[in-house]
Amino acid sequence: MMGLTFWFRRFSENNAVAGLARLDAIQLQQMLRTGQISSLELVDALLEQYAAWEPRVGAFLNFRADQARDQARELDRRRSAGADLGLLAGLPVSVKDILCTVDYPTTCGSRMLRDYHSPFDATVVARIRDAGGIVFGKTNLDEFAMGSSTENSALAVTRNPWNTEHVPGGSSGGGAASVSAGICPLAIGTDTGGSIRQPAAFCGISGLKPTYGRVSRYGLVAFASSLDQAGPMARSVPELALLLEAIAGHDPRDATSAPNEVPSYSHTIAEPLRGLRIGIVPDHFDAGLDAEVDAAVREALGAFRARGATVREIELPASRQAIATYYVIAPCEASSNLARYDGVHFGHRSTERDRTDESPLARLYCRSRAEGLGAEVKRRIMLGTYALSSGYYEAYYLQAMRVRRLIRDELLAAFQSVDVIVGPTTPAPAYRLGEKANDPLSMYLEDLYTVSANLAGIPALSVPCGLSRSGLPIGLQIQAAPFAEELLLRAGAMYQQVTDWHQRRPAA
Amino acid sequence: MNSERSDPGPYAIVIGLEVHVQLKTASKLFCGCSTQFGAEPNTQTCPVCLGLPGSLPVMNRRAFELALRTAVALQCQIPEYTKWDRKNYFYPDLPKGYQISQFDLPMSHSGWLEIADPKGEFPVRSIRIRRAHLEEDAGKSLHDEASGKADSRIDLNRTGTPLLEIVSEPDLRSPREARAYLNELKLLLEYLEVSDCNMQEGSLRVDANINLHLADAAGGMVATPIVEVKNMNSFRAVERALAYEAERQFAAWRETGRTIAEVPKSTRGWDDQRQATFAQRQKEESSDYRYFPDPDLVPVTVSVSAVDAVRAALGELPAATRQRLESAYRLNAYDADVIVNQGRQFIAYFEQVAQRCGDGKLASNWVTQEVLRILNSAGGTIDRFPISADGLGELIEGVRGGQVPSSRSKELFGAMFSEGLSLAAALRKLGIQALDAGALEQLCRQLLTENPRIVADVKSGKAQAAGALVGLAKKKNANVNPAEVREICARLIAEMP
Ligand SMILES: [Zn+2]
Numbered sequence A: 001m002m003g004l005t006f007w008f009r010r011f012s013e014n015n016a017v018a019g020l021a022r023l024d025a026i027q028l029q030q031m032l033r034t035g036q037i038s039s040l041e042l043v044d045a046l047l048e049q050y051a052a053w054e055p056r057v058g059a060f061l062n063f064r065a066d067q068a069r070d071q072a073r074e075l076d077r078r079r080s081a082g083a084d085l086g087l088l089a090g091l092p093v094s095v096k097d098i099l100c101t102v103d104y105p106t107t108c109g110s111r112m113l114r115d116y117h118s119p120f121d122a123t124v125v126a127r128i129r130d131a132g133g134i135v136f137g138k139t140n141l142d143e144f145a146m147g148s149s150t151e152n153s154a155l156a157v158t159r160n161p162w163n164t165e166h167v168p169g170g171s172s173g174g175g176a177a178s179v180s181a182g183i184c185p186l187a188i189g190t191d192t193g194g195s196i197r198q199p200a201a202f203c204g205i206s207g208l209k210p211t212y213g214r215v216s217r218y219g220l221v222a223f224a225s226s227l228d229q230a231g232p233m234a235r236s237v238p239e240l241a242l243l244l245e246a247i248a249g250h251d252p253r254d255a256t257s258a259p260n261e262v263p264s265y266s267h268t269i270a271e272p273l274r275g276l277r278i279g280i281v282p283d284h285f286d287a288g289l290d291a292e293v294d295a296a297v298r299e300a301l302g303a304f305r306a307r308g309a310t311v312r313e314i315e316l317p318a319s320r321q322a323i324a325t326y327y328v329i330a331p332c333e334a335s336s337n338l339a340r341y342d343g344v345h346f347g348h349r350s351t352e353r354d355r356t357d358e359s360p361l362a363r364l365y366c367r368s369r370a371e372g373l374g375a376e377v378k379r380r381i382m383l384g385t386y387a388l389s390s391g392y393y394e395a396y397y398l399q400a401m402r403v404r405r406l407i408r409d410e411l412l413a414a415f416q417s418v419d420v421i422v423g424p425t426t427p428a429p430a431y432r433l434g435e436k437a438n439d440p441l442s443m444y445l446e447d448l449y450t451v452s453a454n455l456a457g458i459p460a461l462s463v464p465c466g467l468s469r470s471g472l473p474i475g476l477q478i479q480a481a482p483f484a485e486e487l488l489l490r491a492g493a494m495y496q497q498v499t500d501w502h503q504r505r506p507a508a
Numbered sequence B: 001m002n003s004e005r006s007d008p009g010p011y012a013i014v015i016g017l018e019v020h021v022q023l024k025t026a027s028k029l030f031c032g033c034s035t036q037f038g039a040e041p042n043t044q045t046c047p048v049c050l051g052l053p054g055s056l057p058v059m060n061r062r063a064f065e066l067a068l069r070t071a072v073a074l075q076c077q078i079p080e081y082t083k084w085d086r087k088n089y090f091y092p093d094l095p096k097g098y099q100i101s102q103f104d105l106p107m108s109h110s111g112w113l114e115i116a117d118p119k120g121e122f123p124v125r126s127i128r129i130r131r132a133h134l135e136e137d138a139g140k141s142l143h144d145e146a147s148g149k150a151d152s153r154i155d156l157n158r159t160g161t162p163l164l165e166i167v168s169e170p171d172l173r174s175p176r177e178a179r180a181y182l183n184e185l186k187l188l189l190e191y192l193e194v195s196d197c198n199m200q201e202g203s204l205r206v207d208a209n210i211n212l213h214l215a216d217a218a219g220g221m222v223a224t225p226i227v228e229v230k231n232m233n234s235f236r237a238v239e240r241a242l243a244y245e246a247e248r249q250f251a252a253w254r255e256t257g258r259t260i261a262e263v264p265k266s267t268r269g270w271d272d273q274r275q276a277t278f279a280q281r282q283k284e285e286s287s288d289y290r291y292f293p294d295p296d297l298v299p300v301t302v303s304v305s306a307v308d309a310v311r312a313a314l315g316e317l318p319a320a321t322r323q324r325l326e327s328a329y330r331l332n333a334y335d336a337d338v339i340v341n342q343g344r345q346f347i348a349y350f351e352q353v354a355q356r357c358g359d360g361k362l363a364s365n366w367v368t369q370e371v372l373r374i375l376n377s378a379g380g381t382i383d384r385f386p387i388s389a390d391g392l393g394e395l396i397e398g399v400r401g402g403q404v405p406s407s408r409s410k411e412l413f414g415a416m417f418s419e420g421l422s423l424a425a426a427l428r429k430l431g432i433q434a435l436d437a438g439a440l441e442q443l444c445r446q447l448l449t450e451n452p453r454i455v456a457d458v459k460s461g462k463a464q465a466a467g468a469l470v471g472l473a474k475k476k477n478a479n480v481n482p483a484e485v486r487e488i489c490a491r492l493i494a495e496m497p
Helices: A004-012 A025-033 A039-056 A065-080 A123-128 A173-180 A198-202 A237-247 A291-306 A317-340 A360-374 A375-388 A392-417 A438-447 A453-457 A485-498 B059-075 B175-192 B234-258 B304-312 B318-328 B333-340 B344-357 B360-378 B389-402 B406-419 B423-429 B437-450 B452-459 B461-476 B484-497
Strands: A060-062 A090-095 A132-139 A187-192 A206-209 A229-234 A277-280 A312-313 A422-425 A462-469 A475-482 B011-022 B083-090 B098-101 B107-115 B126-136 B161-169 B206-216 B221-223 B227-232 B266-271 B274-279
Touching: A004 A187, A004 B437, A025 A039, A025 A237, A025 B175, A039 A065, A039 A090, A039 A132, A060 A173, A065 A132, A065 B221, A065 B333, A090 A123, A090 A173, A123 A132, A123 A187, A123 A237, A132 A173, A173 A187, A173 A198, A173 A229, A187 A198, A187 A206, A187 A237, A198 A462, A198 A475, A206 A237, A206 A438, A229 A237, A229 B437, A237 A462, A237 A485, A277 A291, A277 A392, A291 A312, A291 A422, A291 A462, A291 A475, A291 A485, A312 A392, A317 A375, A317 A438, A317 A453, A317 B083, A375 A392, A392 A453, A392 B161, A422 A485, A438 B344, A462 A485, A462 B161, A475 A485, A485 B484, B011 B175, B011 B234, B059 B107, B059 B126, B059 B304, B059 B423, B107 B175, B175 B234, B206 B234, B234 B266, B234 B274, B318 B333, B333 B344, B333 B360, B344 B360, B344 B389, B360 B389, B360 B406, B389 B406, B406 B423, B437 B452, B437 B484, B452 B461, B452 B484, B461 B484
Parallel strands: A090 A132, A090 A187, A277 A312, A277 A422, B227 B266
Antiparallel strands: A060 A132, A187 A229, A206 A229, A206 A462, A422 A475, A462 A475, B011 B161, B011 B206, B083 B098, B107 B126, B126 B161, B206 B221, B206 B227, B266 B274
């Protein structure tokens, strides 16, 4: 970051590349392909944006300008040598710091892994590189992706670019802020209970949680393995289609990744859908919903109707148990997934030694975990450990798995009669930093509309659909059947063809 | 302590065995790392078996196939659906903080293994197999952290190696039966070529659960507390440890009267030096493993036709081979057992010898006495034995037919073994000329013609005079069989007018 001011000065004077940060990935790709700009010029323009925004927003945990410029130079060299650079040729993508990268630490926002370097790239990251994308920094998150505001990061504070007094959402808050602030056109987030969609909604961008198994989890540091899914974040839906196409597909290193063929999402994205059948769930519009969000969502439904869609109400009674179900299953899996952070093989190891202690080993475990893990992570580990304990397993974990099956069946049945389910992404726009920090339950309710998609493994999209009077973005969630990403993305793109919420930007 | 005791004492011993078998795969259960034994510590590891953040397991199909083959051979039920579970506990040799195992839906259950004692010390018994399931091995702690040493080291080469855990029902009634069960199980595993079964290298490990059933003062039945015995590094050690433990439990019961209802299961180690069991500290955090299905792995489905195909490909198993050898070669149970226990290659060797020489009993005597004696003393395996099955068969056939003097057959065997000679070459080497029955009779007739006095002596009743004929025959040909000479001469003299 040493040379940043220098680049900033240099490119302030260069009008040819000014405003690149305002263009979307599709336009940038076109300019790169036709030689109107080089990858290096694009990276430098974005470094300018970084210099302007990052001090206010704090989207990144680790950012290496020189590395991005080196990668851009290399891509320019290969492009001029006539190489086919792939789907993301020269496009910078920020990566949530829970995906392993060989050239950056992978901290998971935790003291535990503050200095952890993975010896391998996550499959998602490798695919971005293979497609010619540039890994553009590692973004902040709630520790191990546990949270809905990024306030649980042990390493940094991220602010909402629309109003820096407010949270960016979470857990992919850094990624959402990086795109929202125009620092990079594309970001990779992960979504276990809404962690792509909710920050996308809070930051006024688009975000997709793909079908479980659509994108490899290899190298995604596990929070809740049966729910975790990486996905694209960008300003517009066509950009999501582009990035999803690059990262999706079967991975022999992930037994849960799906063998299904990956459609060319980016090719069909602009085709409107005729007679789209929309379902809305009355529960999503009850008293808990903020009036401005309610109005924005209803207006969005109007926009769909105007394009020939039909809207009908559907009941999803089992989904009322989604939050309770989620907060059993996710902590159970987390309690096991995070057991490896014990101070023995990697991560933080307590240096405290009490020679008189009866068991130095137990002491090492307890101290290392006590020092290395944050309060929310500990809370979930304890919840999960309790729920899996003998005598409670049937009542909690098994029962939650039964309800999960009901939720999935109910949603799959609903998709027999509707193509998509539309509703609010969050109950309200972004809240203030610290407002819910001491109220984990109300924080958990942030996931009210989003967790069902994770429990059922279905794809779900959030697109911007309005701004509150106080100038904060509002998100519209669109869900579809498993592996119906193509339809889902086209529905989102169709909406964005007649609205401009996704083009609104936070004031500089 | 006498482990050879056959008197069961005033109690019944109840033993169940848990055997961990390392399956013979090239790579580990959930990653591509080598399973080769003896490499430098921590050289056979990767992100998956190190449990690095972000890594994911993928099942090794080969390991599942070997497990399936074993389970089918153990007559187990094979469910169509089996899944993986996480067994959660903290230990330095377990980098993920959990072991991937199988809990409530193991890949096989409810089988049996028949054991017999060829010396007849216990009747043929069918030992029920409760379950056999797959799991990954943990690493190896080179020093025990619990002892407080600061320089504990951990070798993770073994971490993730595929293990089949075979759990018997508590059907074994004596240390000897336990050993017989282990012998038979090991033999079966070697037959199936699923494991090296090397206890020294840890590819076969045995834990034993044991307690006693005895009559209390009121004439009812009481049971002593169950003890799990560990650290036994040979089958012999298992037998001895169980014998020791049975007597220890009996003594403890007489002293304290404490029963299974009052004392929870405990763990004791076997000290081979002291020939005694000793109380072991429980692993920390071992009380509740919080099993739950591993969300990183997909359940495995096994079709009925797949199981049938495995069954069809099993080939003949030891118990069936024993029966076949007994009936086809007229062997007694003991000899058939000795041969079968040497494994498939030895059986094939025996059968070829028997077929070549045409006498199963003779062939059995030769292979179980001469061949096995050499293998046992010099080491080595039958596939490298210098005398081919055909060569040995030819030797035995020659002895049977009289072409080879039986008095010198061991000598010939020795020459064939130590110098790798064929039978013909060995005969030449030892200067033995094969005499057929006609040639020998001709020699005898000549002797009688040349020695009328001896003939007369014999005829007049001096039977010992025939002894001189044998000596004379040997002078003519060193290879003559004295008994045969005696017999032929006696017949010829009797036929004389
Ligand atoms: Zn490995």
